[in-house]
Amino acid sequence: xxxxxxxxxRCRALLSRSAGALRARRGLAAGPEMxxxxxxxxxxxxxxxxxxxxxxVAKKYDVMNDSMTLGIHRVWKDIFVHKMNPCPGTxxxxxxxxxxxxxxxxxxxxxxxxxxxxxxxxKHHQNLSWQEIFESYQKDKFNSLGDSQVVxxxxxxxxxxxxxQKAQHLGYSxxxxxxxxxxxxxxxxxxxxxxxxxxxxxxxxxxxxLALQEAYxxxxxxxxxxxxxxxxxxxPLLSRLYDLYSFQVIPVLGEVIAGDWxxxxxxxxxxxxxxxxxxxxxxxxxxxxxxVDYENLNFGIVAIHSGFKLHNxxxxx
Amino acid sequence: GKRRGRRAVVRxxxxxxxRALQASAALRGASDEHxxxxxxxxxxxxxxxxxxxxxxxxxxxGPHPSYTGQxxxxxxxxxxxxxxxxxxxxxxxxxxxxxxxTAEAIAEGAKTLGLSVAAAGLFHSDGSxxxxxxxxxxxxxxxxxxxxxxxxxxLGEAEKKPIDEFLRDAVEARLRMLIPYIExxxxxxxxxxxxxxxxxxxxxxTSMIDDIWHYAGDQSTDFxxxxxxxxxxxxxxxxxxxxMQDSSPGFEDTWRFLENRVADAMTMSNxxxxxxxxxxxxxxxxxxxAVTIKNLAGLNQRR
Numbered sequence: 001x002x003x004x005x006x007x008x009x010r011c012r013a014l015l016s017r018s019a020g021a022l023r024a025r026r027g028l029a030a031g032p033e034m035x036x037x038x039x040x041x042x043x044x045x046x047x048x049x050x051x052x053x054x055x056x057v058a059k060k061y062d063v064m065n066d067s068m069t070l071g072i073h074r075v076w077k078d079i080f081v082h083k084m085n086p087c088p089g090t091x092x093x094x095x096x097x098x099x100x101x102x103x104x105x106x107x108x109x110x111x112x113x114x115x116x117x118x119x120x121x122x123k124h125h126q127n128l129s130w131q132e133i134f135e136s137y138q139k140d141k142f143n144s145l146g147d148s149q150v151v152x153x154x155x156x157x158x159x160x161x162x163x164x165q166k167a168q169h170l171g172y173s174x175x176x177x178x179x180x181x182x183x184x185x186x187x188x189x190x191x192x193x194x195x196x197x198x199x200x201x202x203x204x205x206x207x208x209x210l211a212l213q214e215a216y217x218x219x220x221x222x223x224x225x226x227x228x229x230x231x232x233x234x235x236p237l238l239s240r241l242y243d244l245y246s247f248q249v250i251p252v253l254g255e256v257i258a259g260d261w262x263x264x265x266x267x268x269x270x271x272x273x274x275x276x277x278x279x280x281x282x283x284x285x286x287x288x289x290x291x292v293d294y295e296n297l298n299f300g301i302v303a304i305h306s307g308f309k310l311h312n313x314x315x316x317x
Numbered sequence: 318g319k320r321r322g323r324r325a326v327v328r329x330x331x332x333x334x335x336r337a338l339q340a341s342a343a344l345r346g347a348s349d350e351h352x353x354x355x356x357x358x359x360x361x362x363x364x365x366x367x368x369x370x371x372x373x374x375x376x377x378x379g380p381h382p383s384y385t386g387q388x389x390x391x392x393x394x395x396x397x398x399x400x401x402x403x404x405x406x407x408x409x410x411x412x413x414x415x416x417x418x419t420a421e422a423i424a425e426g427a428k429t430l431g432l433s434v435a436a437a438g439l440f441h442s443d444g445s446x447x448x449x450x451x452x453x454x455x456x457x458x459x460x461x462x463x464x465x466x467x468x469x470x471x472l473g474e475a476e477k478k479p480i481d482e483f484l485r486d487a488v489e490a491r492l493r494m495l496i497p498y499i500e501x502x503x504x505x506x507x508x509x510x511x512x513x514x515x516x517x518x519x520x521x522x523t524s525m526i527d528d529i530w531h532y533a534g535d536q537s538t539d540f541x542x543x544x545x546x547x548x549x550x551x552x553x554x555x556x557x558x559x560x561m562q563d564s565s566p567g568f569e570d571t572w573r574f575l576e577n578r579v580a581d582a583m584t585m586s587n588x589x590x591x592x593x594x595x596x597x598x599x600x601x602x603x604x605x606x607a608v609t610i611k612n613l614a615g616l617n618q619r620r
Contacts, residue, residue: 085442087424087434117421194433222432290398291439308439310401 034206037269043206050204051156053263054098058158060258061099062166067257068250068264076302077199080228081105083295083304084195088114088146093193093218095183095211096201097152098159100166100176107172110148117146145175151193153181184210188218195219199228203274212287219309225289231296231303232276238299246271277303402439404430406450410498413451417501418444418508445514448505449521455494456525462490463532480533481579487529488553488575492560496568503561526550548585552578 034046041049057064065073081102086092088110094102122133154160160178167176181187183198183205196215205211215225233239246268254264275283277294280303284292289307296303396404409426416422420437422444427436440446469475478486495502509518526549535545555578560571 084435085420085438087421087437090434194435220433220435222427222430222434222436224433224435224438306438308436310398310436 035270035273037266037273046206049266050206053266054156054204055158056260057258057263058098058156058162061159061162062101064254064258064264067253072298073200076228076297077101077105079297080197080199080226080304081109083306084109084197084224084226086110086113086148086195088117088148090148090194091192092148092150092195092197093186093188094150094152095181095186095196095198095215096154096204097197097199098154098156098163098201100152100163100172102197102199103150103152103163103176104167104170104172106150107145107148107175110145110175114144114146149175149177151177151179151188153179153183153186155180155182184214186214186218190217191220192218193220193223195224195226197226197228200230202227202229203270208275208283209287212284212289216288216309221309221311223309225284225305225307225309227280227284227305229280229303229305230271230274231280231294231300233300235299242301277305280305402446403450405432405436405439406447407454409447410451413447413498413501418448418505420444423447443508443511444505445508445511448508449514449517451498451505452509452518452521455491456521456528458494459487459491459525460528463487463528467532481583483533484529484549484552484582485575485579487532488549488556488579489572491525491553492557492571492575495557495560499560506557506561522550522553526553548582552582 033040034043035041036046036049054061069076084106086106086109090110092103092106094100094106097103125132152160152163154163157180160180164178167173179187183201184207196219198211198215202208202211212225219225233242250268251261251264254267255261258264274280277296277300281292281294284305284307287307288309290310292305292307294303294305405423405427407426408429409423412422412425416425420440420442423440424434424437428434466475470477498505508514523546526546529549530545535542537545552575556571556575559574560568563571565571
């Protein structure tokens with residue numbers, strides 16, 4: 001029974017995926033049909049449904065992440081922030097960053113880099129008096145992040161609420177702000193941020209091309225776009241195992257742990273609907289980014305795409 | 318190499334007003350040989366047949382060739398990615414004494430150009446590209462210096478130096494370029510020795526040595542070519558290492574060491590010819606002795 005349903009889902013997936021991908025590539029606003037998992041819905045419906053999905057899963061989001069990926073998602077996010085290699089003074093915009101995983105890692109990273117910087121400075125000044133050392137510590141106590149800041153932006157109020165609670169619980173107060181906003185229409189000015197990240201969020205954006213254009217807009221010249229997302233596994237054996245795990249295990253986990261089969265069914269299907277690495281790379285280049293490349297983690301289960309905004313918009317003809 | 322750049326400039330001159338949108342003129346002058354023609358399609362290879370004689374190809378890029386992936390989006394108004402990267406690295410050099418050869422220095426350099434600090438992500442986090450860029454720039458400066466001197470000699474305004482003095486001055490001039498960065502140079506040397514960077518750093522080293530010998534007037538086409546390069550490479554590397562831990566004023570110890578090594582090399586080459594002729598003499602002597610013995614033993618006689 002389930003196998004038959006799976007087969008039918010796959011057939012529809014093939015049709016709707018090609019149509020959906022084509023439309024996504026052309027960025028047609030007129031074509032109202034989009035994919036929601038393996039279903040076909042209008043744009044508005046899709047936004048609503050996705051909002052509901054995340055409203056439902058918000059409280060159990062982190063627990064589910066851990067159980068679905070067996071905790072590996074933490075490693076992925078660590079690698080992601082490591083690749084970013086932010087230095088103190090960086091202004092980060094984390095879009096669809098709801099529960100704040102990337103934001104917290106960013107703050108930790110910048111904090112430790114800053115500590116090392118201060119240590120090095122002190123080592124240089126070997127002849128300071130105790131008074132001077134004391135004063136330098138005082139001064140830098142208020143600058144432990146070196147003016148770095150992260151803005152967490154999410155479209156879903158519930159996810160932001162969970163994130164804020166987590167921040168309070170873990171003791172993150174400095175350099176963090178929470179904004180409600182839509183990735184397709186960011187409430188920020190042009191040329192503001194050093195780094196724009198979107199981790200496991202771009203899959204849920206209805207118009208990816210608009211989100212990429214917005215990313216380009218809000219980044220400073222020289223700014224970096226980083227995207228962490230589930231992607232396509234090319235190895236056929238691994239792909240079979242991965243499909244098996246995704247479709248048979250994850251929705252069950254969803255039902256058992258979060259009491260929500262459908263949301264996790266959507267999640268797994270949306271991963272299949274998402275454009276593969278090369279296609280996403282092409283879309284990022286279309287938005288105007290340079291030096292776009294991607295790095296596969298775990299054979300393509302997850303991929304990190306990176307691009308740079310190299311020119312100022314105002315000088316383009 | 319330089320020939321390629323000059324040909325590119327001729328074609329560029331057809332559209333002068335569109336070119337200068339973003340770069341400072343001084344840096345453009347320095348980056349002449351790194352210019353990529355904006356409308357050359359990515360598939361076209363700009364490798365003319367190598368010009369006759371020893372013109373060393375100075376490859377400015379480090380281990381990661383940057384690709385735009387935009388396939389020809391570089392229009393006339395924009396400087397290419399490579400030029401921008403080149404500018405960032407040049408700007409980053411002034412922060413090296415403070416931050417070392419790190420991504421931090423590159424980030425500070427990007428800041429001075431008005432770019433975000435995230436632009437340091439364009440490069441490797443261990444600073445390889447920065448170091449290779451610096452080495453390549455130093456080699457270029459050395460070439461220009463040697464070319465100028467050669468011109469003076471050709472015009473008769475200066476005396477042609479004897480070989481050992483020429484080599485000494487060339488190596489000294491090249492090593493003096495390290496002085497502003499001498500504190501962090503050991504770190505740079507270790508990065509250059511990473512397996513990933515060895516092809517590029519070796520390439521730069523050999524082309525520099527080649528350059529020096531070329532201007533020294535070396536026209537050899539036999540095995541001497543290799544021995545000369547090997548000898549000068551050894552002199553250069555050992556002097557560089559001595560310089561790292563030299564604390565004498567004005568690096569006098571280093572220059573004295575250099576003088577002695579070059580002198581050694583000269584005597585060695587004399588010794589080599591001596592050894593060769595001695596060897597020949599010895600062989601002849603042995604042959605003569607053998608013939609004499611044969612004569613004495615009566616074996617040579619034809620009855």
